[in-house]
Amino acid sequence: MMSARLPLVIDYVDWLKFLPNPPLLTSFQSGWSSIQLVHSCQPLVDLPEVSNPQHMIVIPMGHQAVDLELVFEGRKQVVSYREEDYASGCIELCPADLSYGLRSHSTVKTMEWIHCYLEPTFLAQIAPESVNPDHVELLPTLKTVDLLIHQIGLALKSSLEVDGVGSRFYADSMATALSAHLLRHYSTRKHQFREHEDGLSKQKLKQAIDYIQAHLGEDLSLSEIAHELGMSQYYFCRLFKRSTGMSPHQYLIQQRVERAKQLLKYPEQTITFVAMECGFANQSHFAKCFRQCTGMNPKQFRNS
Structure with a gap:
């Protein structure tokens, strides 16, 4: 059952303590700072209501049919994933400090996903020339096709698997591209980035x-x-x-x-x-x- 108490505030490392299986891959020992990644495969989940200090992007993987019962700030919603959804590039976005709970229902015994955790301060400061850091707020988003975010998540996972501690610069680059995309398409207010026809002087x-x-x-x-x-x-x-x-x-x-x-x-x-x-x-x-x-x-x- 979902807890009626105040949501627990958990960091991305603490989040794993609620899951029975250790992650398949994490970026925690690779020197990444602006973004973190977790690749996990878990049995059915019953997560109490929690909130994260980071923005969390979820990229479902695999091919299993899974029904997810989510609670966003006390409001229950059901999201279903089928095999074609994984191939289409679906993602989910849970903004920082938004409380949520999760329970999974499935005929199979495991579910697989990538979680990317993006620091709010990094998101707000990637382009202070165009973005007011005091007015950055993201919208909660469930099961939306976004091929760019999906590809960034898979690219970060691949880089982490191959390069490990040598992937920090690449992670910074991908986090910058991801942040700009989120500000353009998932913010509560429209952020206009200045375009420059010329390059650097x-x-x-x-x-x-x-x-x-x-x-x-x-x-x-x-x-x-x-x-x-x-x-x-x-x-x-x-x-x-x-x-x-x-x-x-x-x-x-x-x-x-x-x-x-x-x-x-x-x-x-x-x-x-x-x-x-x-x-x-x-x-x-x-x-x-x-x-x-x-x-x-x-x-x-x-x-x-």
């Missing part, structure tokens, strides 16, 4: 490139570069891509690979050393990025 572009080059070997974050240029993450990403034809993340990986190609010319330096020196999380992350950029792995390149 020559001076700003040089400043950004110099900063990236100087910190290639570090665990660089998107927010650090944007702060260095004195602009928001959203506009930095937009203008940088307009100037270079690449996202900041793509450029960062490309430049790390270019530096690695130079270091690989010295046979006394191990491939593991080169990976660490160029800012890759580990040797497998290095090999994957190197192959994507060059068509060969580091060892093949060294021997070519």
Whole structure:
């Protein structure tokens, strides 16, 4: 039964304590800051009424027929998922501090989903040039087709599985794109982002490139570069891509690979050393990025 008491306020880590199975994957140990991800497969759920300090985006997965009984601020609603719904890119959105409860009914014994938890302060501050941080409020949304959010969730999951601790910069980039989309389409008031026909000025572009080059070997974050240029993450990403034809993340990986190609010319330096020196999380992350950029792995390149 749903509790009649005041909702419990739980963080994304505490949320897992209500579930019988451990998660299949989380971002908790990967250095992500603006967004967190949980991939979980659970038996039928009976969750008391709770609220989260983060905005929660739910991406149902699998193919099981599931009926969900949700309580949003005391109002009961039933949402049904069938096999075709999973393929269509359905998502759900529970804004921060909104109380909700959940009970699942199903003929099968498990349900699978991705949860993305987005910090409200990050959402409100991605583009202060266009968005008043004091007037950001999201709308609760149940079972809505949104292919962009669905793809962002799957891309974050894939990046976390492959790159682990090397995925922070990518997570920042995806969180920025996700936040802008939420503000455009799921906010209680319409936020208009200023469009810029030109990219970064020559001076700003040089400043950004110099900063990236100087910190290639570090665990660089998107927010650090944007702060260095004195602009928001959203506009930095937009203008940088307009100037270079690449996202900041793509450029960062490309430049790390270019530096690695130079270091690989010295046979006394191990491939593991080169990976660490160029800012890759580990040797497998290095090999994957190197192959994507060059068509060969580091060892093949060294021997070519």
